Amino acid sequence: MTVMIDGKALADEIVQHVAHDVLAFKLKHKVTPALAVVLVGEDPASGVYVRNKIKRTEQSGLQSIAHYLPENTTQSELDELIDQLNRDESVHGILVQLPLPAHLSEPRVIEAITPAKDVDGFHPENVGKLVTGQPVLVPCTPLGCMIMLKRQMDDLSGKHAVVIGRSNIVGKPIANLLLQADCTVTLVHSRTQNIEEICRSADILVAAVGQPLMVKEHWLKPGVVVIDVGINQISLDGKRKLVGDVDFNGVLSKTAAITPVPGGVGPMTIACLMQNTLTAAQHQLGC
Numbered sequence: 001m002t003v004m005i006d007g008k009a010l011a012d013e014i015v016q017h018v019a020h021d022v023l024a025f026k027l028k029h030k031v032t033p034a035l036a037v038v039l040v041g042e043d044p045a046s047g048v049y050v051r052n053k054i055k056r057t058e059q060s061g062l063q064s065i066a067h068y069l070p071e072n073t074t075q076s077e078l079d080e081l082i083d084q085l086n087r088d089e090s091v092h093g094i095l096v097q098l099p100l101p102a103h104l105s106e107p108r109v110i111e112a113i114t115p116a117k118d119v120d121g122f123h124p125e126n127v128g129k130l131v132t133g134q135p136v137l138v139p140c141t142p143l144g145c146m147i148m149l150k151r152q153m154d155d156l157s158g159k160h161a162v163v164i165g166r167s168n169i170v171g172k173p174i175a176n177l178l179l180q181a182d183c184t185v186t187l188v189h190s191r192t193q194n195i196e197e198i199c200r201s202a203d204i205l206v207a208a209v210g211q212p213l214m215v216k217e218h219w220l221k222p223g224v225v226v227i228d229v230g231i232n233q234i235s236l237d238g239k240r241k242l243v244g245d246v247d248f249n250g251v252l253s254k255t256a257a258i259t260p261v262p263g264g265v266g267p268m269t270i271a272c273l274m275q276n277t278l279t280a281a282q283h284q285l286g287c
């Protein structure tokens, strides 16, 4: 029998903890930690994400400030807003929703956010801290994955962790966190040869590619723990359905534990964003 790792329940728990700490923070500083979210244009996939985020912000007792900008926003207009949020002492965290429209530069935006308010942990300074083992603001999805793994496994030390996908926002930071937890880490991607064979030697498999149902039963070693980061919309029998990068129903005979989609990594990402906002506020007020 495989264990279903309940990301929703764990996220509820984390948000409760954050809410408790936010209350203490407010009493001490007479300040409410605030998260500014910047959305440029209309990304259909961001709807659910933004709604969940607002709900969780309220549950945490944090203040949420949304900036909705039109699709045709220029780079200098966006730079101007970020600069203003950087200087605004009442704003503790800044998140610019990715992906941005093609005419805007993501690296430039990521570097424009002051590292102390970078709740995504995407700024090169925060990436450097993560890689050298002095993490402060850790990317939310990777952080959520590690919390789920540590809940599930007594000891990660020496385990072979295979990460599929090499993005800056998921694959690379997760690989670094697994390394810090003393795993032996292999990062595989679209150009990797013998990808299935490498995956079959994994004790921990993290799938973060954005390929619906890519990981099949014969890719897995019996007893593997699977973290499915993929959130893919597919249409099944004329209906829209959300699936991960792993063929969930097909692999259950092999897994010791697995995260479902939805209800796995997604809710944990948002819970970690709340934690990061509080962490950022604590650092800014020197505690």
Ligand SMILES: Nc1nc(=O)c2c([nH]1)NC[C@@H]1CN(c3ccc(C(=O)N[C@@H](CCC(=O)O)C(=O)O)cc3)C=[N+]21
Binding pocket: 046, 048, 049, 052, 095, 096, 097, 098, 099, 120, 140, 141, 231, 242, 261, 262, 263, 264, 265, 266, 267, 269, 270
């Ligand atoms: N700067 C930036 N930081 C991000 O962290 C970021 C981003 N941009 N752009 C978009 C992606 C996507 N993302 C999700 C987080 C939670 C759910 C989530 O809560 N999903 C639920 C609900 C799914 C549903 O019901 O549709 C679940 O998986 O159970 C989904 C997607 C964060 N992202």
